[in-house]
Amino acid sequence: MTVANISVSETPLVLYTLRRADDALILGHRLSEWCGHAPMLEEDMALANMGLDLLGQARELYAYAARVEGKGNDEDKLAYLRDARQYRNLLLLEQPNGDFARTMVRQFLYSTFADLYWRAMMRSGDATLAAIAARSEKESAYHVRHASEWIVRLGDGTEESHRRAQSAIDELWAFTGEMFAADDSERGLIEVGVAVDPAGLRAPWLKAVSEVAREATLDLPGNDWMQQGGRDGRHSEHLGHLLSEMQSVPRSFPGAAW
Amino acid sequence: MYTQALNTPDREDRCVEDAARAAQFQARIDAEERIEPNDWMPSAYRKTLTRQISQHAHSEIVGMLPEGNWITRAPSLRRKAALLAKVQDECGHGLYLYAAAETLGASREELVDLMLAGKAKYSSIFNYPTLSWADIGTIGWLVDGAAIMNQIPLCRCSYGPYARAMIRVCKEESFHQRQGFEIMLTLCRGTEAQKAMAQDALDRWWWPVLMMFGPPDKLSQHSDASTRWKIKRFSNDELRQKFVDATVPQAQFLGLTIPDPGMKQNEAGNWVYSAIDWEEFNQVIAGNGPCNRDRLAARRKAHDEGAWVREAAQAYAEKRRQRTALQAAE
């Protein structure tokens, strides 16, 4: 093992799996930052549970990506020895936790998508991805439930909570478009039935998100100008800091096992 | 644990503590009966338990911070998941324990407010910093090891809700010490730098861990009544000795040196340790440890920044009640 970046042969299936693994790891990592600092003990437990679900998904996906790649990489090399330009996660998921409203809005927007996505992926022609999807769907279904209940309470709670929830939606909205985009590398997998076309998930996602927002008396922004780049390794400035913290130990001790 | 329903308001006649009742109570304790929340109990018993259980709860919650400090830096995904699950368990343990304390009539909120105001104590050990990954191994191995020594006898404590909470806690904690030891073992079988990291962590944590068992028996204030009430079943020094005897062979297995050159085994096989610096312990308890201020500041920040969330949930519940009442009236 070395502290330098590994290189990954990003064939379409490796890249595709890696993107989903990075999504799960980065969001799981963000949720783990709450541990010990949540607004109430009950919520500390819940955030850690969701973080653990996502870490579990990440590990399965990394293991599969490494196996498909077949170059001797493993989950830890993929997680700890790639830099920000090599990470493929959605920009939404690396956004800082901010206040509880921001964390819950991020969770709500993403898990509503993830649940639709994993449900569709249960029919993937790739048996491993289909099996991961079946497990992940149950987890994301609960994340949707949990986040939605909070969105309603924050939106329809006090003036302050409404203001915070609304500003979180306004600030994060521009990161949602990326969830429904697919590039040429993914299009090939969609054609052969390994991947699902995320564009088809946008309508049901918008419907689900709108219903909860309406109940929460929150408005969805009208501006549909969307940020892109996470899937190609062009990230916000936040990811580099997250990774330098996360990777600091393995990067400091060449050749060590933990 | 049926707190609020049973303990408030306390009926006047329950507060009359006559000698006959106290004797009856002691007889129940002596017969190894469990005391339950709405049973009559001497107010000193209630007070001692409320203090002990809430301090125990505060320790679990404050104890999340030193280990939580490394969740985002855990060096492998397996370690990261285990550490997050472990620190989450501590949150759960704090929660169970607050609930047990609440059966005595206090609310979690007032207990937490006391802690945030610096008026309640928590375990001295969590006022030390976690400086390297090996500290996470050491905390699991030694701090949780010491905690288990303390907690197993509490599963038989005379107060039912506390004993039940401790049974649940001990069941869940059984993985904590093992994960800590496994981290240490991996480090000790690793590179020279890793082994040095492990030794350095042991050097820093050893004495504070011995202090966790509390002052020596000859100076301990609460022990007599607690022993009579079967809240406490072993003395501080007994538990400390038991811990040292269990730990020395584990350190030898790891190839680590316990930072007590004067330590030796007596004829009975017990490891006799050198004098503990009780002045350091007293200073840490008094708020002057390396991290006391940081720990309280972190808990206050979480509490203060969470206030609007708790208010929102409360306001929403209130709105829902009013809407339901309106619908019912229509």
Add this chain to the structure above:
Amino acid sequence: MPTPNTPLWEVFIRSRNGLAHKHVGSLHATDATLALQAARDIYTRRGEGLSIWVVPSNAITASDPAEKGMMFEPAESKIYRHPTFYEVPDEVGHM
């Protein structure tokens, strides 16, 4: 300013179908939905449950231990309610 109290809930869990719900602990939540979610997140992390009940703690009416004599002791003398009170010869076999 003291922190306002959040309502307390009692949690009951059925660990397997066929068993009754059993009291496992308490939690704080502002409403029933959050209480149920919290119960799931706190008390079923190790696969302990298949069904959860949450009940507001103040909805429970409990017997008074001071009335233990009146409430429970009269039942102790009714030994004829138990099968061992009756003699059946061994030859008759299990009954």
